[in-house]
Each structure stands twice: as structure tokens, then as C-alpha cells.
Amino acid sequence: MPRLRRIRHFTLALDSGPGPTAVYRGGELLSGRVVLEVARRLRVKALEVRARGRATAHWLEGKTVGMSTVYSDYTAHEVYLQMRRAVIRDSGDVTILPPGRHEFAFTFQLPESLATSFEGKHGSVRYWVKAKLHRPWAAVKTAKKEFTVIEPIDINTAALLAPQAGAKEKLARAWYCSRGQVSVSAKIDRKGYTPGEVIPIFAEIDNGTSRAVVPRAAIIQVQTFAARGAKKQKKCVVASMAGDAIxxxxxxxxxxxxxxxPPVGPSILRCHILQVEYVLKICVDIPGTSKLLLELPLVIGTIPLHPFGSRTSSVSSQYSVSLDWIRLGTSEQLEAPPEYSSVVSADESPESPAPPGPNAPPNLLEGPFFAYIQEFRFRPPPLYSEVDPNPTADHSIRPRCMTC
Structure with a gap:
């Protein structure tokens, strides 16, 4: 007859609410329970719970020396969380636990400043809770539970609401002969965005060459790892869009x-050995020469833009998902942005006004006048008055003499 195990279950449970994943942020209270179910009487020396969190960067670089390759190891660590709680203290005596289910509660006060959890090719930021059960004349039994930390990044700040703009130009050459110049200038309404938002790109591409060029736009995630004075970068495209040939x-x-x-992790900017940054890259493919690249910095945050934010935010940032009524004020006939129907539903899309006449000036919706229209677009009608401000002309009424 097989011998019955004394310990049936030894697990960790975190009080993280109804969600399947435990998610916290700096300054919050991390609480949970150690669940121990025993079949027979169990002798325990100590039971401790530890909370850990650290960032790690690691990669190998090879260098050829003679006929062999020598690899250099680059490793760095940064500790964010290191706490310990003794649920059952080791006082020299043995604690007897009767058969059945036992739960031991624990709490940890997380530090105010923590880096967001991250998993990358050359590094990671991880957090976990580990319980250790010490028994006389027996191996230590352990249970581990990982949790996620997301540090809030509020994009409703002056630095992240500032517009970003840039310009680049390139002289296209082939066989030492100049074929013309290609230039690009681009602008976005702010620096900070959150996943799911739409970035409206305002750009001008001038093709001065004798061949067609193709503009593209992409959001690039840049992972930077640092160890032993060296750095390692990994770049990946998270979203892209191709324009028409010019x-x-x-x-x-x-x-x-x-x-x-798309759904991506927030920016990580305050970790010394691991950073996650984003850039908006405008690229122009030029046949016969290298590409023309223009980069605008981005910060992916966790707290979205307030629906009626501060005056420092631009008007276009509050209506970035609906640009049809803006384009109606221009003289050029432009096509709709790609996948517009997947971004704005029919209920959310504002009704577009009638297009202006052919003699309307082309720049009515530019500059301060554009902000003036948006400011008074949804104001209520004027109050009712008994006095008609525009009375009809009546010749039977004698005009009043101003000299009387």
C-alpha cells in the first residue's frame, strides 16, 4: 500500500480582485495567502514569504581570436523589491499543524517607484512572491507566484501634450550623378498616446527626382539594454502604414x-539597465539610393487623454479619430485614412457639414480661426430676447431725428 503524502497542496494566492492576473502599481498593498493542505499531522519549523522584483539585462557577444571565437558575457541587475515576512517564526520549537486546510495571510507595502513588468530578448523586469516551508529533517518546500506591475504614465502633462515636428531632405544620387532632391516634413499633435488611440500624421513629401517614391509610416519599439558600460538594442515594428506612390x-x-x-506595453524610461521607447518613423523609399528617414519621439502611457483636457492640448488631439470634416475645408480632394471604419463606429462619428463652395478660401480651417470654430462649435444658442435685434424695414415709421 503506497504511503500517503503529508502535504497535499502548498500554493500561493494573491488578493488581486476578480481578474485572472495580479496587477499592481507602486505604493499599493500586496496581500495574499499561503494555502497549506495536509493529510496527516505536520511538524513545521518555519514558514516565510518573500517578495522580490528586479530588472535583468543579459547578452553574449562573440569575438574571433585566431581560429576560435571568444564570447563576452554582459549581465546587469537592478533590484526594485526585496521584502520578507515570517508567517511562522523559527523560534527553536516545532509547530504542529493538524490534518486539514490551513491559510496564512501576508501583506507587503510596495515601494512608490517601481518599473513596469517587461519581457524582452535581452532582458526583463519581473516580480514574484515565494513561500518557503521549513520542516525538521526534510527538504524545503517552495511555492512561487508571479505578479505584474504597471507604473502609471499620465499623458495629460505639458511635456507629453506638446506637438512634435521635424523635417529631413536627401539628395538622390546614382553613379555620382544628381537625380534630384527628396524632402519630407511631418508633425503630430502631441508626444504622449495610449494603446488604441489613432495618431493623425500631418506630412508633406516633395519628390524632386525623376522617379516615383513611396512614403511609409511606422511605429517602432526600441528596447535598450545596458551592462558593463555596453549597450544592446533591439527594434521591432508594432504598426505600419504605406502611402501612395508619388x-x-x-x-x-x-x-x-x-x-x-496596437495593444503594446507602456514606455519604460526610469530603469537604468533597461529602457523601452517608441518612435514614429516616416520613411520614403527612393529607388537607386538609401531611404529618407524622419523620426518623431513617442511616449506610450497608461492614463489616456482627458476628453475635455487642458488648454495646452491642441484641438486636433481631441478629435484625432475623426478628420473628415477638417479635410472638407481644403482645396485638394483627399482619400479617407486607412481602416477608418475600424477606428470610429457609426454612433461616434460626427456628422460632416456641407462642403464649401468653389469660391471659398482654401485656408479657412487653419491657424487661430480653426481653434475659434472648435471653441464655439458646441455652445448653446443665445438667450431669448423680447427685442428683435434685426427689425424689418417699415416706411410707415418715421425715422428718429438725431438732432432732436
Whole structure:
């Protein structure tokens, strides 16, 4: 007859609410229970719970020396969380636990500043809770439970609400002969965004060459790892969009071409050995020469833009998902941004006004006047008055003499 095990279950449970994943942030209370179910009487010396959190960067670099390759190891650690709680103290005596289910509660006060959890190719930021059960004349039994930390990044700040703009130009050459110049200038309404938002890209691409060029836009995630004075980078494309080909000696203008941000992790900027940054890259493919690249910095946050935010935010940032009514004020006929129907539903899409006449000036919705329209667009009608401000002309009424 097989011998019955004394310990049936030894697990950790975190009080993380109804969600399947335990998610916390700096300054919160981490609480949970050690669940121990025993079949027979159990002698326990001590039971401790430890909370750990650290960032790790690691990679190998090879260098050829003679006929062999020598690898250099680059490793760095940064500790964020290191706490210990003695649920059953080791006082020299043995604690007897009767058969049945036993639960031991524990709590940890998380530090105010923690880095967001992350898993990358050359590094990670991980947090976990580990319980150790010490028994006389027996191996230590352990249970481990990982949890996620997401540090809030509020994009409703002056630095993240500031517009980002840049310009680049390149002289296309082939066989030491100049074929013309290609230039690009781009602007976005702010620096900070959250996953699921749409970035309206305002750009102008001027093709001065004799061949067609193709503009593209992409969101790039840049992972930077640091160890022993060296750095390692990994870049990956998280979203991209291709524009139409621009013919020779032609110019194209993007009036808010939409690029949606997919579900990605927030930026990590305060870790010394691991950083996660984002950039918006405008690329122009030029046949016969290298690409023209323009990068605008981005910060992916966790707290979205307030629906009626501060005055420092631009008007286009509050209506970045609906650009049809803006484009109606321009003289050029532009196509709708890609996948617009997947971004805005029919109920959320505002009704577009009638297009202006052919004699309307092309720049009515630009500059301060554009902000003026948006400011008074949803104001209530004027109050009712008994006095008609525009009375009809009546010749039977004698005009009043101003000299009387």
C-alpha cells in the first residue's frame, strides 16, 4: 500500500480582485495567502514569504581570436523589491499543524517607484512572491507566484501634450550623378498616446527626382539594454502604414493620415539597465539610393487623454479619430485614412457639414480661426430676447431725428 503524502497542496494566492492576473502599481498593498493542505499531522519549523522584483539585462557577444571565437558575457541587475515576512517564526520549537486546510495571510507595502513588468530578448523586469516551508529533517518546500506591475504614465502633462515636428531632405544620387532632391516634413499633435488611440500624421513629401517614391509610416519599439558600460538594442515594428506612390516632380500632403496604436506595453524610461521607447518613423523609399528617414519621439502611457483636457492640448488631439470634416475645408480632394471604419463606429462619428463652395478660401480651417470654430462649435444658442435685434424695414415709421 503506497504511503500517503503529508502535504497535499502548498500554493500561493494573491488578493488581486476578480481578474485572472495580479496587477499592481507602486505604493499599493500586496496581500495574499499561503494555502497549506495536509493529510496527516505536520511538524513545521518555519514558514516565510518573500517578495522580490528586479530588472535583468543579459547578452553574449562573440569575438574571433585566431581560429576560435571568444564570447563576452554582459549581465546587469537592478533590484526594485526585496521584502520578507515570517508567517511562522523559527523560534527553536516545532509547530504542529493538524490534518486539514490551513491559510496564512501576508501583506507587503510596495515601494512608490517601481518599473513596469517587461519581457524582452535581452532582458526583463519581473516580480514574484515565494513561500518557503521549513520542516525538521526534510527538504524545503517552495511555492512561487508571479505578479505584474504597471507604473502609471499620465499623458495629460505639458511635456507629453506638446506637438512634435521635424523635417529631413536627401539628395538622390546614382553613379555620382544628381537625380534630384527628396524632402519630407511631418508633425503630430502631441508626444504622449495610449494603446488604441489613432495618431493623425500631418506630412508633406516633395519628390524632386525623376522617379516615383513611396512614403511609409511606422511605429517602432526600441528596447535598450545596458551592462558593463555596453549597450544592446533591439527594434521591432508594432504598426505600419504605406502611402501612395508619388510621381516624379510631384508633391503629396497628408492631412491627418491615421495610424492606430496596437495593444503594446507602456514606455519604460526610469530603469537604468533597461529602457523601452517608441518612435514614429516616416520613411520614403527612393529607388537607386538609401531611404529618407524622419523620426518623431513617442511616449506610450497608461492614463489616456482627458476628453475635455487642458488648454495646452491642441484641438486636433481631441478629435484625432475623426478628420473628415477638417479635410472638407481644403482645396485638394483627399482619400479617407486607412481602416477608418475600424477606428470610429457609426454612433461616434460626427456628422460632416456641407462642403464649401468653389469660391471659398482654401485656408479657412487653419491657424487661430480653426481653434475659434472648435471653441464655439458646441455652445448653446443665445438667450431669448423680447427685442428683435434685426427689425424689418417699415416706411410707415418715421425715422428718429438725431438732432432732436
Amino acid at each position: 510621381g516624379a516632380r510631384k508633391r503629396e500632403v497628408w492631412h491627418g493620415r491615421a495610424l492606430k496604436i
